[in-house]
Amino acid sequence: MVRFDAVVVGAGLAGTTSARLLAESGKKVLLIEKRRHIAGNCYDYKNEYGITVHKYGPHIFHTNNSRVWKFVNRFSKFRYYQHRVLSYVDGKYLPFPINRDTIAELFGVDLPTAEVESFLREEVRRSKFNIPPQNFEDQVISQVGERLYEKFFKGYTIKQWNKDPKELSADIAKRVPIRSSRDGRYFTDKYQGIPVQGYTRMMERILNHENISVLLGVNYFDIKEELKSDLTVYTGKLDEFFGYSFGRLEYRSLRFEFITYDMEYYQPAAVVNYPNDYDWTRITEYKYFLDEKVPKTTVSYEYPVGEGEPYYVVLTKENMMRREKYMKEVKKLERSGEYIFVGRLAEYKYYNMDQVIEKALERLSFNA
Amino acid sequence: MVRFDAVVVGAGLAGTTSARLLAESGKKVLLIEKRRHIAGNCYDYKNEYGITVHKYGPHIFHTNNSRVWKFVNRFSKFRYYQHRVLSYVDGKYLPFPINRDTIAELFGVDLPTAEVESFLREEVRRSKFNIPPQNFEDQVISQVGERLYEKFFKGYTIKQWNKDPKELSADIAKRVPIRSSRDGRYFTDKYQGIPVQGYTRMMERILNHENISVLLGVNYFDIKEELKSDLTVYTGKLDEFFGYSFGRLEYRSLRFEFITYDMEYYQPAAVVNYPNDYDWTRITEYKYFLDEKVPKTTVSYEYPVGEGEPYYVVLTKENMMRREKYMKEVKKLERSGEYIFVGRLAEYKYYNMDQVIEKALERLSFNA
Numbered sequence: 001m002v003r004f005d006a007v008v009v010g011a012g013l014a015g016t017t018s019a020r021l022l023a024e025s026g027k028k029v030l031l032i033e034k035r036r037h038i039a040g041n042c043y044d045y046k047n048e049y050g051i052t053v054h055k056y057g058p059h060i061f062h063t064n065n066s067r068v069w070k071f072v073n074r075f076s077k078f079r080y081y082q083h084r085v086l087s088y089v090d091g092k093y094l095p096f097p098i099n100r101d102t103i104a105e106l107f108g109v110d111l112p113t114a115e116v117e118s119f120l121r122e123e124v125r126r127s128k129f130n131i132p133p134q135n136f137e138d139q140v141i142s143q144v145g146e147r148l149y150e151k152f153f154k155g156y157t158i159k160q161w162n163k164d165p166k167e168l169s170a171d172i173a174k175r176v177p178i179r180s181s182r183d184g185r186y187f188t189d190k191y192q193g194i195p196v197q198g199y200t201r202m203m204e205r206i207l208n209h210e211n212i213s214v215l216l217g218v219n220y221f222d223i224k225e226e227l228k229s230d231l232t233v234y235t236g237k238l239d240e241f242f243g244y245s246f247g248r249l250e251y252r253s254l255r256f257e258f259i260t261y262d263m264e265y266y267q268p269a270a271v272v273n274y275p276n277d278y279d280w281t282r283i284t285e286y287k288y289f290l291d292e293k294v295p296k297t298t299v300s301y302e303y304p305v306g307e308g309e310p311y312y313v314v315l316t317k318e319n320m321m322r323r324e325k326y327m328k329e330v331k332k333l334e335r336s337g338e339y340i341f342v343g344r345l346a347e348y349k350y351y352n353m354d355q356v357i358e359k360a361l362e363r364l365s366f367n368a
Numbered sequence: 369m370v371r372f373d374a375v376v377v378g379a380g381l382a383g384t385t386s387a388r389l390l391a392e393s394g395k396k397v398l399l400i401e402k403r404r405h406i407a408g409n410c411y412d413y414k415n416e417y418g419i420t421v422h423k424y425g426p427h428i429f430h431t432n433n434s435r436v437w438k439f440v441n442r443f444s445k446f447r448y449y450q451h452r453v454l455s456y457v458d459g460k461y462l463p464f465p466i467n468r469d470t471i472a473e474l475f476g477v478d479l480p481t482a483e484v485e486s487f488l489r490e491e492v493r494r495s496k497f498n499i500p501p502q503n504f505e506d507q508v509i510s511q512v513g514e515r516l517y518e519k520f521f522k523g524y525t526i527k528q529w530n531k532d533p534k535e536l537s538a539d540i541a542k543r544v545p546i547r548s549s550r551d552g553r554y555f556t557d558k559y560q561g562i563p564v565q566g567y568t569r570m571m572e573r574i575l576n577h578e579n580i581s582v583l584l585g586v587n588y589f590d591i592k593e594e595l596k597s598d599l600t601v602y603t604g605k606l607d608e609f610f611g612y613s614f615g616r617l618e619y620r621s622l623r624f625e626f627i628t629y630d631m632e633y634y635q636p637a638a639v640v641n642y643p644n645d646y647d648w649t650r651i652t653e654y655k656y657f658l659d660e661k662v663p664k665t666t667v668s669y670e671y672p673v674g675e676g677e678p679y680y681v682v683l684t685k686e687n688m689m690r691r692e693k694y695m696k697e698v699k700k701l702e703r704s705g706e707y708i709f710v711g712r713l714a715e716y717k718y719y720n721m722d723q724v725i726e727k728a729l730e731r732l733s734f735n736a
Binding site: 036037045046047048050077196197198201204207208212213214215216217218292293 | 404405413414415416418445564565566569572575576580581582583584585586660661
């Protein structure tokens with residue numbers, strides 16, 4: 001029979017990266033994925049109109065870590081797309097994060113870069129909030145003042161988390177990026193891009209190694225008992241692994257409505273945020289990512305929801321305390337050398353794509 | 369644990385169709401595939417230039433069977449591409465199969481449709497061959513005469529099979545299509561097309577059923593003993609299943625050289641045959657299939673080879689006799705109700721794509 005040295009649970013970025021590193025170190029790996037496709041929430045595909053759509057919402061790869069950048073570039077070329085986001089506020093498409101141009105267009109005051117900071121200080125001075133900030137609302141107001149908070153953050157946060165921003169931790173907003181310059185990019189990382197043939201194809205290549213077998217459409221927990229291997233790399237939900245023994249960890253999910261319009265472009269940027277209008281948080285127009293020249297255009301309307309596939313950890317105190325309990329169990333298992341827990345779901349931690357890969361590289365580099 | 373009612377071996381058209389039909393009849397199915405991708409030799413992907421390339425050579429879907437057409441249309445829209453092939457002969461791109469235009473351009477005689485047949489009869493009359501035809505060469509000459517045989521068939525056949533056409537069975541050429549009309553299509557089937565998002569995506573959809581699990585990168589024979597299920601649908605190599613007990617069945621394989629050129633189009637049709645010049649049999653230019661509008665173009669040069677992935681059965685007497693022996697064993701296994709052998713490899717039979725699906729529909733329709 002085929003003997004596997006390692007079992008990897010989950011075919012997202014954490015799982016595929018881990019499987020590859022194990023395979024390259026000479027181990028026979030079985031990767032198990034519940035869904036019928038690889039690539040986790042990075043899954044994308046060309047739709048019938050020739051547009052590469054991200055099934056689980058927009059994924060833009062960005063990193064400052066050259067080791068991570070080098071790793072992904074082994075498996076795909078990248079289009080050097082630099083992400084820009086507009087926020088639809090007061091009937092205008094305004095650059096977001098807030099920068100000098102946002103302020104100029106919103107308030108009609110074209111400030112020199114040097115004066116943006118004093119403008120914001122004045123905005124903050126005129127606002128009411130607790131010092132030190134007690135919650136998300138206080139935290140953002142302490143940085144941009146009430147007016148900008150109300151227009152750009154409040155409504156979006158309520159939609160995103162379905163919670164009063166006063167109940168959310170100030171930590172979430174610790175680093176609201178605000179730019180006094182005219183830099184309109186969403187990310188300022190050194191390396192940014194989209195895999196030219198999509199994430200799914202890139203991850204197919206990551207998995208294309210003679211030591212890797214992939215089992216799709218099977219729940220790990222249904223076959224766990226029958227798997228014998230020296231090492232299990234688990235990238236699934238943390239609480240599920242332990243049978244929810246300390247209670248359920250909350251996840252925020254998303255629902256997407258994909259619509260294709262018979263027009264060349266639908267909106268002036270790949271992503272437009274809707275903090276105040278409508279029930280969706282944002283609209284993504286996919287053809288921008290790879291500059292696909294086709295006559296139609298596909299967009300997704302994004303609605304945060306409570307139930308569904310897990311997307312975001314929910315940083316409430318209760319969840320964080322539960323996480324701690326689970327992580328103690330994880331540490332015990334990891335000390336045995338038989339388990340590694342890695343990734344957004346398994347660590348119940350908000351990671352960007354590059355951070356997931358970075359973690360996997362750290363934890364699974366046997367050749368290094 | 370997960371209990372599978374059926375195991376399907378091989379993720380080509382035979383395997384994926386069978387898995388789907390079993391799943392829809394309520395059976396839990398495990399599909400096992402040796403390669404790390406599904407879709408068998410239909411596997412395609414968008415390359416970095418935006419061109420959908422068929423990794424294992426050009427696949428054009430064509431059928432007269434409306435049940436088959438209906439089946440594939442459940443899983444993909446089709447671009448209604450009608451395949452045209454040119455044959456590069458005497459420095460000219462000529463329509464193939466031979467039709468009225470081919471004769472006109474080659475010989476400079478623009479015959480009315482009604483006279484094409486008598487022209488060919490005259491060609492045949494002036495030629496030497498055995499009656500009844502003893503081999504491939506005789507058979508073709510008896511239909512088109514020596515001149516056309518030499519220019520269009522002889523060299524191609526030698527390249528394709530690496531055999532003297534005199535040694536090949538007349539059966540292979542039983543139906544050389546020759547058209548007295550100006551119909552320049554390669555196929556005349558009622559339904560023709562290419563899945564708009566490619567074959568791989570279509571087959572992903574075929575497999576996207578809650579009762580289907582897929583295991584990639586595992587050789588069935590390595591885990592055979594551990595699989596317990598009521599039914600095994602085998603679509604792999606016939607001789608391999610029986611441990612080559614009656615000897616090896618010969619397969620003809622292909623080697624592809626993919627090259628991307630910095631030009632809009634490389635040649636005037638998707639496929640150009642090279643019966644006489646160079647070592648390749650044909651060049652395929654992929655952007656034609658889906659009419660992909662991109663600045664570069666990717667082509668494949670196709671070289672028949674003896675060793676490699678199995679593509680074509682080799683219709684020699686020896687192979688046919690071996691096949692008979694194996695098929696007797698197959699019949700025994702199938703009578704037990706525990707096995708079904710279906711597809712090009714498992715039946716050692718030349719099937720077009722639609723015929724494979726037709727067979728699978730016949731053998732595995734429990735709902736019908």
